[in-house]
Each structure stands twice: as C-alpha cells, then as structure tokens.
Amino acid sequence: MTDTYGSLLVHVVVSLAFALSIWFASLLLGRIGTAFGVKNAAYECGMIPKMTIQPRFSVKFYLVAMLFILFDIEVIFMVPWAVCYRDFIVQYGDIILGSMLSFVTILMVGYIYAIKKGALEFAS
C-alpha cells in the first residue's frame, strides 16, 4: 500500500507545498516594490488582459486565419505520408507521388484563386 501510493502522496504534498510557498512569497515580496495597475495585472503573454469583451478587429484576420489553416495543415498531412509509405516506394512509387502531387496541385489552384481574388491584399 505505502509502496504504491506513497509516491503519489509525496507528489501531492510537494506540489501543494510548492504552490503555497510561491503564493506566500508573492504576498510577502509583492508589498516591498512599487505596485501599479499594469504590474498587478495577470500576465497573459503580452496581451492586455482587461479590455472590452468583443473588440473590433479587421475582418482580414479571419481570412488570414482560414488561409493559414488551409495551407498549413497540408504539411501535417505530408509528414506522415512521407514516413508511412517509405517502405512501398520501390513498388508503388509512381502512385504514391502522383496522389500527393494531385493533392498539392488542387491546393495550388486554391492558392492561385485566393491570390487572384485579392484575399492577400491587406491595403484595400
């Protein structure tokens, strides 16, 4: 019993102690320095944590996000493709390359379409 769950207990105790000590440390040390609004705010990777709930932002971002997903995810598809079919290249090399090429070609058509339709022109 102690052998199996003992380590878990130690884990819980250590993590609790660590969290509590950090909390107390910040309580104690935080009073020493100067405190002002931004410094007291929660740190959110550089974003300002307090703002209006639904800020206005350019609709272009939405388009960029969508294009990013479209043209970025293909890499996630290509890596397993390259690894999985490595053993079959000798036998079915043409088909394997052909399938991926046709996929990329269709994607390329989409890319050309997006450019021609002005999806990447941010100035206007």
Next chain:
Amino acid sequence: MNPLFLEYTVVLLGIILLMVEAFLPDLDKKKIALAGIAGLFFVLFLTWMPLHSLSIESAPFYTTDPLALFFKRFMIVMTIITLWMSLDFIPVIQRGIPGERPGAGVGEFFILPIFACASLMWLVSAISFIMLFVSLECMTVVLYISISYLRKDPKTLEAGTKYLILSALTTGFLVYGITWIFGITGTTSIEHLADSIALLPPQSLTPLLFGVGLVLVAFCFKIAAFPFQFWLPDVYQGAPTPITAFLSIASKAAGFVLLLRFLEQLYLIPTLGKKVFAVTTLLAMMTLLFGNLAAMAQTNMKRLLAYSSIAHTGYVLMAVASIGAALALPAIGFYLVAYLAMTSLAFIVLLIVTETSGGNEIYCFQGLHERSPLLAAAMTVAMISLAGLPLSAGFFGKFFIFQVTFQQGHYGLLGVGTISVVAGIYYYLKVIKVMYWKQPSQGSAPITLSKLTTVLISLLIAVILILGIYPTPILMSLQ
C-alpha cells in the same frame, strides 16, 4: 477507359472553370454556366464508354456496378439541371451577395455544384466506409457553402447555420457508428460486411447493432426520414432555390444509394435482417404519415415541396424495406428518376414565379395560367406526377414500389402507403386549383421565359410524360 477518369474529368472541369473565373473576372458569368453544362454533358457521354477493370489499389474502395453507373449519370443530370436553372437565378445571386463588383460571386455559384457532383459520383461508387465518409464530407462541405450563399438574406444564413450544425452532428454519429462496426468486425469494407458479420460470435451482435443504429441515424439524416427531418423545411426555405433542388434530389438519392449498399449486407444475416427490417418499416410508416400530413397545412410553396420531399422519402423507404424482392432495386431507381424530373420541374417553376411575383407563397401562383400557360402546364404536370396520378412518371414510380411491397407481403406498410397517396393528392391538386381557378393578383404581369428555360421545361415535361407511358428503359438499366 479507367472508370476513375469520370470523376477526374468533373474535378478538372471545376478547376478549369474556377481558374477562368479567377483570371477573367469580367467574363459574362452565363458563359461559365454554359461551359459547365457542356462539360457535364461530355462526361455524361463518357459514362457510356467501355470501362476498364479497376487497378488493384482502388478496387477495395470503389465499384462500377450497374447501380453506381446508373446513379453517376443521375448525379450528372441533376447537376446539369441545377446549373441550367441557375441561369435564371443570376439576378437573385447578385442581389444576395455584398460584392464590390456586380458580378462578384456569381461564377462560383455555378462552379460549386460541379465539385459536389464529383464527390457525389465518388459517393455512389463507395464500397468502403473510408471512401464513403471522405466523399460524403466533400459533398457536405460544398453544400455548406452553397446553402448559405446569399449572405445578405438572414433566412439563408439561418438555413446555412442549421445545416452546418446538424450535418456536423450527424457526421459525428456516422464516424462513431463506423468505429463501432470496425471495432467489432475488423473491416471497413461495406461490400464484404456480411461475410465478416457471419464469422462473429452471437454475443457480438448487440454492440454491432449499436454501431448499425448510429450509421442509420446519419443516413436517415441525409434522406430526411421522419425523426431526423427537422432541419429540412427551414433549410429548403432558406437555401437558394437551385441549391434546394440539388439538395433535395442529388443529396437524397446519394443517401439512398448508401442505405441500399449498407442494408443489403445486413439483410443477408437473418437475425440482423429482421431487426433492420422492423426499423426500416417503422421509419417508412412514420415518414410517410408525417410528410403527407404536415404538407397539407403548408401555405408556402417551398415548404410544401420540402414536406413533399419527406413524403417521397417515405415511399422510397417502403421499397428499401422490401429489399429482398428482385425488383426492389429497379423500383427505387425508377422512383428516384421520376422524382428528379418532377421535383426539379416544380423547383424551376417556383424559381421563376418567385422572381416575377416577389414571393414563394402558394398565393403567388394565383392565375398562373393567364400569366404564362407553359409554366402553369409544367407545374400541373409536376404536381400530377408528384401526386402519382396515371400517365405520369410518378404513377409508375409509386406503382412499382407498391408492387414490390405487395410481393414481399408487407400489407401494413402498403396500407399506410395508400393513405399517404390519398393525402398527397389533396395538397398537390390544391396548387393546380390555385393556378387555374383563381384570378391573378393585381399588378402581376405576364411572364416571359428565355429560350433556354423553355427548352429545359419542355424537356422535363416530356421526360415525365414519356416515363409515364414507357418506363422500361430505366428499369432495364438497373436489372
């Protein structure tokens, strides 16, 4: 010719048109639609070319049996009709899209159905769950875009959102069901599903049934059978009319092909067959009753057609429940062809009347025979055929299905079917009454039709009347 070339040609056609649209923004959009129609006619011609046997890689996923070929032609014809009727829809598209240029977004409206057509052609050939799922999703994604195409119209947006959420939900059901079936049988093949099930120990049948149930839910959503039909009237009403026609005919027919391929395998196992038969019969009865009874109260033409499409799902489900009969498959094929002709005819008339009368309520059809005798005649033929009166394709469609049901001895189903036919006559003939016995509302002008539209309407009327006298060619191609 490699059979896969059919789909490749359709995809290529779509891509070429998309590039033309991108590089020549000032081109007359009608030309894109006409090029699409011409290209699809060429592919339709190609389907009669002798086909090679498949290469070893694609054979487990893809079949070119008569059923697949028949429905490939069906899908191509439906896409042609959709593009053809979209020609009259151009002003509405222009009004419905917030674009900088007047022609913005019109070209894509003609190109999207072509991509949907390619995925539907893959779908009817799918004999593996993987192939089925990928092509089904491919079609649905195109439909998401097409249904919510007229962005300025809140109703269209509502329709798009409803379809997106419910369709995504049923996709979840489908994948989960496929997972269960794969987990128990160890195969994703639909073609050899019965062989794999036959090897299973009896206690595995219960979890298998769970998976089958989930997959059935997804298919029933596609064909809009009774408990899964709630999305249909709202989506039909909101979607652009040509897309409504496409959704109501092509997507539904594809759903039936999937259902057929899937249930055919389950019927081969006697213990499963009985349970599945009970479910299909129940679905058919409820769909028939709900569709017909709800259609009676409709005052909006598009909603009427939506409920009528639910009712027709019920009739086809009657034949699906009788799948063991030799003639079940030709009966279903013939019914869907008749359904294609009459429903698209009704939608074309609806589209033009909506354009010229400013609404798609039934009262907008008042005195249509004075405004345009051809349109009124076309709607009459469509309604008579939908009601299943003799000398129309719809009559033989119902006749074959009732015959098959009778041969299999499903008398309860037959009784419900008969009641629904009688109920159907009431609301279909109501439209004819409005067109001929009511005066046109004030200020409504005579309707002039373009030549192309006249040709399409006349062709469809001819098909309905000819199939109502001589149904053999369709039956033979599926036997």
